[in-house]
Amino acid sequence: MPLVNAKEMLTKAKAGQYAVGQFNINNLEWTKAILLTAQELNSPVILGVSEGAGKYMCGYKTIVGMVNGMLEELNITVPVALHLDHGSYDGAKACIEAGFSSVMFDGSHYAIEENIEKTKELVGICNDLGLSLEAEVGSIGGEEDGVVGAGECADPDECKMIADLGITMLAAGIGNIHGKYPENWAGLSFDTLDAIQQKTGDMPLVLHGGTGIPADMIKKAISLGVSKINVNTECQLAFADATRKYVEAGKDLEGKGFDPRKLLAPGFEAIKATVKEKMELFGSIDKA
Numbered sequence: 645m646p647l648v649n650a651k652e653m654l655t656k657a658k659a660g661q662y663a664v665g666q667f668n669i670n671n672l673e674w675t676k677a678i679l680l681t682a683q684e685l686n687s688p689v690i691l692g693v694s695e696g697a698g699k700y701m702c703g704y705k706t707i708v709g710m711v712n713g714m715l716e717e718l719n720i721t722v723p724v725a726l727h728l729d730h731g732s733y734d735g736a737k738a739c740i741e742a743g744f745s746s747v748m749f750d751g752s753h754y755a756i757e758e759n760i761e762k763t764k765e766l767v768g769i770c771n772d773l774g775l776s777l778e779a780e781v782g783s784i785g786g787e788e789d790g791v792v793g794a795g796e797c798a799d800p801d802e803c804k805m806i807a808d809l810g811i812t813m814l815a816a817g818i819g820n821i822h823g824k825y826p827e828n829w830a831g832l833s834f835d836t837l838d839a840i841q842q843k844t845g846d847m848p849l850v851l852h853g854g855t856g857i858p859a860d861m862i863k864k865a866i867s868l869g870v871s872k873i874n875v876n877t878e879c880q881l882a883f884a885d886a887t888r889k890y891v892e893a894g895k896d897l898e899g900k901g902f903d904p905r906k907l908l909a910p911g912f913e914a915i916k917a918t919v920k921e922k923m924e925l926f927g928s929i930d931k932a
């Protein structure tokens with residue numbers, strides 16, 4: 645099945661009280677691991693690409709070519725969206741041109757008026773082309789491609805203003821953080837999430853920084869309208885851990901253990917296991 649936008653899968657998720665995972669990709673192994681797991685579990689999935697990962701993978705056109713090729717060659721039949729994560733205005737336009745099916749415009753660092761103006765322009769472009777658009781209100785803590793935020797809570801009234809522009813899904817800060825959570829993290833603000841949901845109605849809400857949020861908080865967030873959860877760091881940690889174990893066990897020195905197809909296999913399997921665990925937690929299995 646060709647790429648789809650994220651609208652239908654997220655509308656269904658919101659109505660069915662589960663969440664679709666966005667898993668960020670970094671290379672071929674990452675992409676293949678996520679797509680195969682989604683297919684095996686009959687789950688919809690969103691492939692996330694940050695602007696940094698886009699540069700790393702030789703640009704958006706390379707990524708579109710790789711993903712489209714895999715959808716065909718691996719016979720992927722579950723719904724797959726290819727989504728720009730935390731895009732700039734120019735980055736969003738570049739991904740739209742390159743063939744992404746979904747983009748995020750992160751205007752959270754602008755004043756709300758400018759965020760609204762730029763988001764509105766992209767709503768028009770995405771609607772014309774049948775693409776989904778994610779917008780953000782209130783910066784999310786931790787590091788987003790080098791920009792460090794403090795983990796603030798979004799203003800529910802501002803969330804409503806952005807939601808009313810006609811976007812597909814809304815990311816709003818509710819005390820969540822990118823990367824690893826610090827020991828003294830205060831947890832998610834469910835009061836804020838509830839207030840945002842009350843104001844934005846059917847709008848699917850997005851939870852960024854999914855790595856390390858306890859399972860019970862994830863479930864509660866889903867019950868309060870979160871329909872898309874972003875996972876990035878957790879796959880990176882699982883990949884690094886499995887690769888380190890392989891090398892520390894000296895397996896790269898045995899026989900043809902240095903073959904990249906062998907060397908990267910444990911990390912590949914670790915990503916698959918992480919994606920599976922998240923899809924189980926999010927409730928997206930058999931929802932394709």
Ligand SMILES: [Zn+2]
Nearest residue numbers: 784852853874
């Ligand atoms: Zn994020």
